[in-house]
Amino acid sequence: MSTPSYVTIHTFVMQTVCGVDISRSSFTLWKVPDVLPSTTPDTQPMPPIYGHIGAVLRVAREKAGRTQEEVANAVGLTRTSLTNIEKGRQKLLVHTLAEIAVFLSCSASELLAEVEARAETQRPAFKMPQDFSKKIQAQIADMIVRGSDTDSHAKPPSQPHPRKSRNAAR
Numbered sequence: 001m002s003t004p005s006y007v008t009i010h011t012f013v014m015q016t017v018c019g020v021d022i023s024r025s026s027f028t029l030w031k032v033p034d035v036l037p038s039t040t041p042d043t044q045p046m047p048p049i050y051g052h053i054g055a056v057l058r059v060a061r062e063k064a065g066r067t068q069e070e071v072a073n074a075v076g077l078t079r080t081s082l083t084n085i086e087k088g089r090q091k092l093l094v095h096t097l098a099e100i101a102v103f104l105s106c107s108a109s110e111l112l113a114e115v116e117a118r119a120e121t122q123r124p125a126f127k128m129p130q131d132f133s134k135k136i137q138a139q140i141a142d143m144i145v146r147g148s149d150t151d152s153h154a155k156p157p158s159q160p161h162p163r164k165s166r167n168a169a170r
Helices: 006-012 048-063 068-075 079-086 094-103 108-121 134-149 162-169
Strands: 018-022 027-031
Touching: 048 079, 048 094, 048 108, 068 079, 068 094, 094 108
Parallel strands: none
Antiparallel strands: 018 027
């Protein structure tokens, strides 16, 4: 017999601390790891947007007078999945959001507008770093003010370089 692979060991020796592989000429002893790397839970927190989406969906569902079971059955989810979505613990596919919106007699754009409004009210306020110079602080403040009024990707109008313009005049 050959030594089983790591995955095979885990599959067949789930509760065993160690296993033994005996062949005619030798035997092999291996220790089964406590937790396999592939089975460790995902420790990354969910982005806050999913909490906002879930809260908006819950309010829309309750406003429409529907239960989690009804909505879940209509869009092909389990009630548990819908519960996790409403609590912000599970991601939501775009087509599922659209199907939920149709079932609740509203549009996905209305739901997303409400999500955006909710996210805006809960966004932390920006604190200016005090170790920056007054000039840098003023530039940052100006960018924040301009960023809310104009397209942040627009290029500023180009100004001729002072040296180049003097040389061009000669």
